[in-house]
Amino acid sequence: MSDLLKQARAWLAQDPDPDTRAELSDLIERADLDTLTARFGAKLEFGTAGLRGELGAGPNRMNRVTVMRAAAGLAAVLGPGKHVVIGYDARYKSDVFARDTAAVLTGAGIHASLLPRPLPTPVLAFAVRHLDADAGVTVTASHNPPRDNGYKVYWNDGSQIVPPVDGQISTAIDAVGRVDGLPLGAPYEERGLDGAPGTFTELGEDLLDDYIEAVTALPLGTARALKVAYTPLHGVGAGTLTGAFLAAGFASPMAVEEQRNPDPAFPTVAFPNPEEPGAMDLALALAAKVGADLVLANDPDADRCAAGLPVGDGSWRMLTGDEVGALLGEYVIANTTGDRLVATTIVSSTLLGKIAAAHGVRYTETLTGFKWIMRAGEGLVYGYEEALGYSVGSDAGLPVHDKDGIGAALTVAAIAAEAKRAGRTLLDLLDDQARRYGLHATSQLSVRVDDLSLISGAMARLRAEPAKELGGRVVEGIDDLAKGEGGLPPTDGLRYRLADGARVVVRPSGTEPKLKCYLEVVVPVEDEVAAARTKAAAGLAALAADLKVTLGL
Incomplete structure (x- = not known):
């Protein structure tokens, strides 16, 4: 008991967050040993998925101390003089964690660039390569429950870290002392925005314009007559997806009004994941009401994409991740040339391998996770995993070296529009694949x-x-x-x-x-x-x- 309370008091002494300080002070005062044990009896481990966990005080929770330690560990591995881009979603504390990361990195002599506002994770992944940065950080818990947040690290290739980098960062985090002793960069308003080491740059909207330009350069055909219903599930996808659709020449998707704006409480869904029962109910109701040809959804950080379509008698069917993956895969293969590679994971359908073989395209399987798909090999033009994650490319390569729910949504819409022009639907295309393979x-x-x-x-x-x-x-x-x-x-x-x-x-x-x-x-x-x-x-x-x-x- 005494050791547990000692740990809690030591944590309290360095915690800069008034919310978690008040929470922890109350637990200490009440000597709530069960709750303290849950928070201090273990710690969030930094791995290839970075950090992810419930918000709260203590090493086994996501909080400002945990985030500052993670940033200090990343800084130690990178060394001074490097450049890191930082993004964040609209979850509780995401903006605070992002600015804490920037403060720690600049204090360590690293140039930190912060995305201008809460934006989709694929925008951050794109920005790392686009800005020739050495690493990237995004603060997000993707489609986890509202009580969670997370911290994901990207390397200079714009893809998520893999061993041994994750282990090096984890070891460096363990060596970090109290966070109230870390040197912190001054707020960005007080720094020159010249991009030098030790400075903080707040990026402008032009970065988002560059991302939209990149994804609208994907092979999207010429058909544009399509009515789309859409939900971002209270996440950050709506503005970016709408901008991309308009830039590509599509009509603006009709968004579910109750879910259009970011809300970290996710009040209309039990889990903010398009795959979860009930999550798509409002979007499907809107699609039926307006007579949409297609319904699309992003998860809260918009790196995943779900698609559904009418099947007659007013009913709708959501496609599985593997069905969308097969449609996108064959479309990308048909619209690219040269020596190409397509990839999926060991838990996804084996169909992509048969499609690739039929078209004379190289195919490989990886472990689960886009950190592995993006390292599948040279000439990669398409990768997907069954959990609604897709990275769509062209002859110029992949604009995003991670799953990208915006680029995938655009491409699904292009396929659906071409099918509609021919008097067909995505279900007809799936039936074609079933007959062939x-x-x-x-x-x-x-x-x-x-x-x-x-x-x-x-x-x-x-x-x-x-x-x-x-x-x-x-x-x-x-x-x-x-x-x-x-x-x-x-x-x-x-x-x-x-x-x-x-x-x-x-x-x-x-x-x-x-x-x-x-x-x-x-x-x-x-x-x-x-x-x-x-x-x-x-x-x-x-x-x-x-x-x-x-x-x-």
């Missing part, structure tokens, strides 16, 4: 837990007692991804190769307390695509039912 149907089974040991226990059981059959299909092989299968870096996961081309991948989430299972079945289309879809749905249901029993959660 077989129907690749995917789904996901996720188990959220309060105790992370349940996940490690489930993974241990799966390894100790290998399944011989899942969903009525023989398990033909099991790849333990912790061993670095197929030349990939080791990761905690198991891949089951099943009869008839089916596949299951089981892995712990890297950003949430979840165990995720990715399911795929492949059904040849012998007659009607609808019949194949029915058969595939039954196959996915059987796999999910067996997995629930096998996992024991």
Whole structure:
């Protein structure tokens, strides 16, 4: 007890935030040991996803002390004289954390450039390369619940950091002393904006103009007659997406009024993630009301994109990330030339590989996460992951070396507009792919837990007692991804190769307390695509039912 209170008092003494100081003072005064243990019994670990966690006082929470320590660790790895671009979303404290980062970096002799306002994460990723910076930081928790925030670091190639850089920064963070002893740069109003080391630059709107120019230079065809309903889910995407659509010659998407403006409370959704049940209800209602051809959504930091379309009788269907990924992939391949590479992850559908082979284009699979997709190899023109993340390129390459919900939304709209001009829809294009390559149907089974040991226990059981059959299909092989299968870096996961081309991948989430299972079945289309879809749905249901029993959660 005495050690816990001592840690809390030491933290309180260096905390510059009046909100968390008041919160922590109350916990100390009440000697609330359970709450203090949750905040001081562990710490947020800095990894390849940076930091992400619940807001609050203590090392196991996101707060100004945690952020300043992270910035000091980054500064130590970079060294003085470098340039870092900083972006942020509209979550609670994001703007404060961004300015604290700038203060710590400038105090360490680094030139810090801050985006002009809360903007999509892909704008930050674009800015790193566009401004020839040495690194980038964005303050965001993406689609996490309102109580969370996060801190993501990019390297000079404009993509998220990977080992060994993440480990070097983590080690440097551990060596940081009290943050009230860190040298801090003066507020930007008091500094020259000359871009010299140790100065702070607040970037202008021209950077956003440059980003929009880059994404509207993607292959977008010539068709523009399209009515789009849109939601940014209370995030920062609306202004940038609308600007990009207008610059590309599309009509302005009709936005869900209740969700148009940034709101860190996310009041109309349980989880601000387009994949979550109910999150798209308002957007789908708007789309039906106005007779839209397409509904699009971004997550709160607009690096992901979701798409849906009418299927008759006034009903709508959201496309899966794999369906959008396949449509975008074939479109990019059809609109680029030369020796190209397309990439996706080990948990995404295997369909992209078949599309690439049919077009004579190189294909590869990576670990989950865009930090790996962006390092897939030379000539990369397209990458996607099933969790609604896409990076669309052209013969000039990728404008953003990360997932980009704005560029993806533009390209989906272009595909839909071209299909509409031909009297067709995106569903027709998906049916075309099913006939050419077989129907690749995917789904996901996720188990959220309060105790992370349940996940490690489930993974241990799966390894100790290998399944011989899942969903009525023989398990033909099991790849333990912790061993670095197929030349990939080791990761905690198991891949089951099943009869008839089916596949299951089981892995712990890297950003949430979840165990995720990715399911795929492949059904040849012998007659009607609808019949194949029915058969595939039954196959996915059987796999999910067996997995629930096998996992024991």
